[in-house]
Amino acid sequence: MAKKTASEKADKTEKPDKGGNSADKGAGDKTPVENVKENEEQPVELGWKIDDRILNILTVTLPPLEKLTTIDLWNTGLQDNGLNTLATHIISHLPSLRTLCLDNNPVTLQRYGIFLGEESTVQNLSLRNCYVNDMGARMIGRALTANKSLTTLNLCYNKITCEGASWIAKGLRMNRTLLSLNLGSNLIGDNGASKLAEVLSSFALSHEEVVARRLLISKKSPEEAGSPSRNLNAPTGGSKDRPASVRSGTHMSKEDKKSREKRDAQKKKDTKKQETDKAKKIASTEAVNKSVGKGKKVNTTKGDKKVQQPEQEQPEVVEFPNPLLENPIKEEGGEIIIPGNRALINLNLSRNKCGEIGVEAFLISIQRQAEVTSLVGKPTGLMRLSLSRNLFTPENGSYQRLMELMQTRDPFYKPPQPSPVDETSASTKDEP
Secondary structure (H helix, E strand, O other), X not given: OOOOOHHHHHHHHOOOOOOOOOOOOOXXXXXXXXXXXXXXXOOOOXXXXXXXXXXXXXXXXXXXXXXXXXXXXXXXXXXXXXXXXXXXXXXXXXXXXXXXXXXOOOXXXXXXXXHHOOOOOXXXXXXXXXXXXHHHHHHHHHXXXXXXXXXXXXXXXXXXXXXXXXXXXXXXXXXXXXXXXXXXXXXXXXXXXXXXXXXXXXXXXOHHHHHHHHHHHHHHHHHHOHHHHHHHHOOOOOOOOOOHHHOOXXXXXXXXXXHHHHHHHHXXXXXXXXXXXXXXXXXXHHHHHHHHHHOOOOOOOHHHHHHHHHHHHOOOOOOOOOHHHOOOOEEEOOEEEEEOOOOOOEEEOOOOOOOHHHHHHHHHHHHHHHHHHHHHOOOXXXXXXXXXXXXXXXOOHHHHHHHHHHHOOXXXXXXXXXXXXXXXXXXXXXXX
């Protein structure tokens, strides 16, 4: 017996009502609905690469955007020529640019330091998975020495070894603006970790740095001694009440003439200033009276607006003290030891090749940094340190002591709260 189709079953289930009409009358004839599936095509990766044609378009369209703050060029196939054009013809003409993302753009010459010049405005630079090696780290470290704008640097998933980490540490000796450094998933071992740890605590100045320190001090001392020199060069003549017979007649007459001329000129200047001040006050009171009489709000003049507008648009310029001018901690064997970098507050070294020696170096560094902070004061220094998934076990004693020490410095750390059971047991013990 043949199987009945679904349509035949549906026809039999429909029973006419008493009036002879079917139950679906009024709803119209039923039309068969077919589910048409889309053709299953293989997924295709879509994206765009920056070639010379697109780069020429960007050099024309982006520089006029003075308020552009972020450029994200993830996986765009940038080459060395494109990287140079991006830095010199685009980013240098964007005064408001703060964030630059160049993730997954490996280049051969590794000239990423061109984005970190002295006049750079970039505050956040991301170079993840760009195959940055020791050569690129050397260029970045040299640029960090003079850079005064970068606050976060992401170098995660690259090929930086101990040599590259030492170059970055050398850049951090004189840099006091970088706040967060991400070196996760690289090839940094104990030597590179020790170099970074040394920069954070205290270090001895090199010969070149000592010479630069002496030059800065010599330039600073004449400025501080400017006021005493002026007092020494000031005339030591007598007062008005002093008799003129004390000095010689000819010499006195010349000095009197000069002093009288100076007094007359100063009086004229004072009278002119008073007259201009009175005129300004009268004009301002008249303007206020007119505006109040007309029922309008008092606004500043057009000249004031022209002066205020550029002041609001200009970015704030923060001057950072030169590390070479800091008070030295001590001098041993002819070496000047100064406090280390206490501006860096976040350091990520997870998933590297750091062992127990590197952990011990960071433990000593954080302890010394705490001592320096107690002597010098703020800033406090490193607040967050990540060393997970390296070549040491989490049960390592130095690592556990380091994590206990960092917990007290972490601003997001919350001490464990006692459970209600512990509170009740403590209260029962206190009761007599």
